Amino acid sequence: MNTAAVRILGLDRRLVPLAATLALFIGLVVYGAVSYDAFLSPQVFLNLAIDNSFLCIVAIGMTFVILTGGIDLSVGSVLALTTMAAAALSKLGWSPWILVPLLLAGGSAFGAIQGFLIHRYRLQPFIVTLAGMFVARGLCYLIDTASIPISAPFFVAMAEARIPVGGGNSLSSGAVIAMITVAVALWLAHSTRFGRTVYAIGGNAKSATLMGLPVGSALVRVYAFSGGCAALAGLVMSVYMLSGYSLHAVGLELDAIAAVVIGGTLLTGGIGYVAGTVVGVLILGIIQTLVIFNGTLSSWWTRIVIGILLFLFCVAQRLIEARAGQKR
Amino acid sequence: MSAPLLAARGITHVYTGKPALDGVDFTVRAGEVHALMGQNGAGKSTLIKVLTGVESPRAGEMALGGSRIVPTSTLHAQQLGISTVYQEVNLCPNLSVAENIFAGRQPMKPWPRGGGIDWRTLNSRALGLLRGLDVDIDVRRELGSYPVAIQQMVAIARAIDISARVLILDEPTSSLDSEEVERLFAALRRLRSQGLGIVFVTHFLDQVYAISDRITVLRNGKLVGEWPVEDLDHAALIAAMVGRTPEAPPVACGATGDAPAAPGTPVLSARGLARRGSVNGVNLDVRRGEILGVAGLLGSGRTEVARLLFGLDRADAGSVAVQGQEVVLHDPAQAIAHGLGFCPEERKTEGVVEDLSIRDNIVLTLQARAGLWRRLPAAHVREITDRLAKLLDIRAPDLDGTIGTLSGGNQQKCMIARALATQPCLLILDEPTRGIDVAGKAEIMNQLVALAREGLAIVFISAEIEELLRVSTRITVMRDRVQAGTLAGDCGEEAVYAMIAAAPAPVSP
Amino acid sequence: MRALVRWHLFWPCLTLALLIALNAVVNPGFLAFEWRDGHLYGNLVDILNRAAPLALVATGMTLVIAARGLDISVGAVVAISAAVAAVMIGGSLSLGDAEAVSRFPMWLAILAALAIALACGLWNGALVVGVGMQPIIATLILMVAGRGVAQLVTGGQIITIYYPPYAYLGNGFLAGLPFAAVLAAAVIALTQLLLSRTPLGLYVRAIGINPVAARIAGIRAKPITLALYGFCGLLAGVAGLIVSSNVRSADANNAGQLLELDAILAVTLGGTALTGGRFSLVGTALGALIIQTLTTTIYSLGVPPEVNLVFKAALIFIVMLLQSPEFRAGIVRLARQPGA
Known part of the structure; x- marks a missing residue:
């Protein structure tokens, strides 16, 4: 009875993109280790986690959205708005115990409204979140057009906190928050009904509805989760930069989408892993690290290489889809 | 004869002015396979939609196991015990076989054990269900990697696990080869012996005779009749479907007969x-x-x-x-x-x-x-x-x-x-x-x-x-x-x- | 009156008229024109001039959207085209010698920039038509990589163009009118003419309304779609030339920033359905004018210009909801409720 299974090199079809991503990451690490002596030091990799913590958090929220077959372009702006609000409100003397939950709730509510519009009025996620991006950026400017420094003790303490991981190396609080987010997202995606409904919607939204799954509420919650992740990333960035600025994280949504796609998630939805996204973020980070190590390469090569990788992964995805289509 | 499991009386439905069903009676008994036959546009799909709550009829009523029911949605009909498996399998190809059977009803681990979905129980229950239909596959693999025939079995397993009493199969065999059809029929016979009422819609006449106990024929939204399968032979069935007795004199035909086809190369x-x-x-x-x-x-x-x-x-x-x-x-x-x-x-x-x-x-x-x-x-x-x-x-x-x-x-x-x-x-x-x-x-x-x-x-x-x-x-x-x-x-x-x-x-x- | 309301350009025209009226009230000199040195000056002329790059990009976008596509890489293509032209013309300011020279002849630089923009568009089209990617994904690739390419061309610098003749594109006057506005109007008029004189307009609409039926009817959708993406890229290239000429420099990071979003907004405001089929080039031009007038209005009202984004977002939401059948059905239901 085990016939007609689409298997490539003995792997489940769902795991092929993830395997490709991992292979790419290992390849890049090996390349770096061979080319540069100092590359294989632990702190290089810890810095990868520290410098990309907010990208990682945003990309995880984006993974869930893309798994449903949607997209969220508002995340970069929501992140910036959160840094602005955090800076402005902490300057007014708000307690972090109120501020942090409030901002997280605000980001989630922002996402939930977008999700509601997308589900209820059948609007295209692309255009709704595009408008959401404008709104959030515009609200940033309404608060202030200049950068606001953050000097509240809570944020400064968080920024100075270093979690030792042995051997004289340490992690920032943001990196730890990103790791906790990854753990929560893994649990959400693979061990809850909500997570499985997200996958079902991406696989076939019509079937998911006919199977009696709560498609509408899951969609609203997915965008709320993405908005919440963006707000959390905003808090992490406030700590990292110790400032709120309306031009923080311009274009971050593109990096997040790139990380998700390079992490092996299909943009058409239904197939992909949170773990893959984490590797995708690390790949983006390591490309940047390699460019820095090289010294002669200019920073724009990062963007071009990311574009090329995006192209290769998208073409590969198309080929996999076409193959699956033929089998049916 | 056993008492009716599902009884629909005088079902009438109208689509934007055009009557689609006109006072149709339809009865399914427990432990039978009931073929629902008719040409294109005869009203079969409308009747199924009414039975499964997709459409609410203009007139008529339904009873399941003797008590009156008014299904309002597919989900509601499923909860009442009427499940449908369509030709196009309405499942998610990217989820595993087991998940598809239990999506939305996954067994959860109790909180002391960490909460979350209990994958082991889920997989073993799925395996048990499918073995009951004589299907032995790796339930952890994605559904899309299996042929349509298996996907259909999975859909049936899902349907009967949601306490189906009546199972409606809409053109289930259209994309199956003969061996797969035989396997499906074996599963249907097993379910029939368990007391399920099965409604079978198909265009393949041979299959009707291979599996059905009774046949109901619709034509132009009206009930033509209901027969035990042995009382209706092939020719009579087709006559009932197209509305013409084979004994009737053929209509004069060959309208172009007087213009002889031009010889030479065909166009x-x-x-x-x-x-x-x-x-x-x-x-x-x-x-x-x-x-x-x-x-x-x-x-x-x-x-x-x-x-x-x-x-x-x-x-x-x-x-x-x-x-x-x-x-x-x-x-x-x-x-x-x-x-x-x-x-x-x-x-x-x-x-x-x-x-x-x-x-x-x-x-x-x-x-x-x-x-x-x-x-x-x-x-x-x-x-x-x-x-x-x-x-x-x-x-x-x-x-x-x-x-x-x-x-x-x-x-x-x-x-x-x-x-x-x-x-x-x-x-x-x-x-x-x-x-x-x-x-x-x-x-x-x-x-x-x-x-x-x-x-x-x-x-x-x-x-x-x-x-x-x-x-x-x-x-x-x-x-x-x-x-x-x-x-x-x-x-x-x-x-x-x-x-x-x-x-x-x-x-x- | 009913016929007027049903006219497909009624809403864009009304919006534009209201915006202009608002400006005229706030700023009494708004509607004034002045003829100086054989050139026409005035706020309205200024709006026309500034809206030109957006109108050009949105024209290409209109056709791509009409055939059920989307191109979100136009902003990046604007940056690439500007970078290529700037680097090829280059020129340096040599004190004492007022004669600035270009590195390559200007016509060659312009042709090269346009050729590369066209190639960008065709690349997008090939990914959509040949590889079969979703348009948003296919053009996302160039959107991500494009600015990197532009920076590669400029070497990461903001390149200043000292060669005076190049400034004509963005600042010159033709027959008393700003050259950029005349150019944009000419391109839109020629495109409109091309679409109505040849069957291309019919094909684009048919592909957008019902691609399956169009194929069965024998329309070859692939070359047409490819050409539309190419055209969209080409017009983004022209816009890049105007933008760089206007500010006499090319900034790979910021030239054409968020232009793709403004272009989509202009297309939507002009009454083109985002789902394909129905389109109007004149409507799109009006949409571009609305966006530019809105920007001017916000300046003249003394609101911080950055808040413009919020207004644009509000416009998008309104247009989107009005186009959604579910939303309209909801409104109708509300209106029918007794007592309402």
């Missing part, structure tokens, strides 16, 4: 045309002035023949020659360039370009053939559309209005006009009379005959045998995706029915 000739999963070994010859009818039940491969001839699908094997010249047909534009015209079956999705004017719709193909740069002069367009509108009697207040404002029959005529505008040497019509009232049908057929008299070669595909007999010079019959044979146009209904119903026989063109 179109196909040899051994085949495509995997579509049709196999089709041989056709159509000459000038000839109308070749294509008969067959739904899913027999009628439409697929048209798609292959017009280059909409690529053939895996075989050849097509137009006017004796072998041609390559990979794209409709090529077929049009070779002088073929086509009227697709699905007028709304494949034919009409809704927002364009009637004139633009009619000249679309002619214009497309003229290439990217040369626009047909407006006067020319007006002249052609006026002439065709008159020829086909297209009744529109204004030919410059959008085509969406026309009735179905007039839209259909526009589609024929679009094909005729290119002055094709061969016209392929796939169910041109579907969804059109009686007067409209007669009109279209008269026009076909007139066109053939002027020398046009026509391939005419229809579900209605009577129509085919009225206009065709010859009739070729499709059955189970192969060509069953070709009959003379004046062979009579009985011969056509016999060939449609006959057990699979070797191809004899």
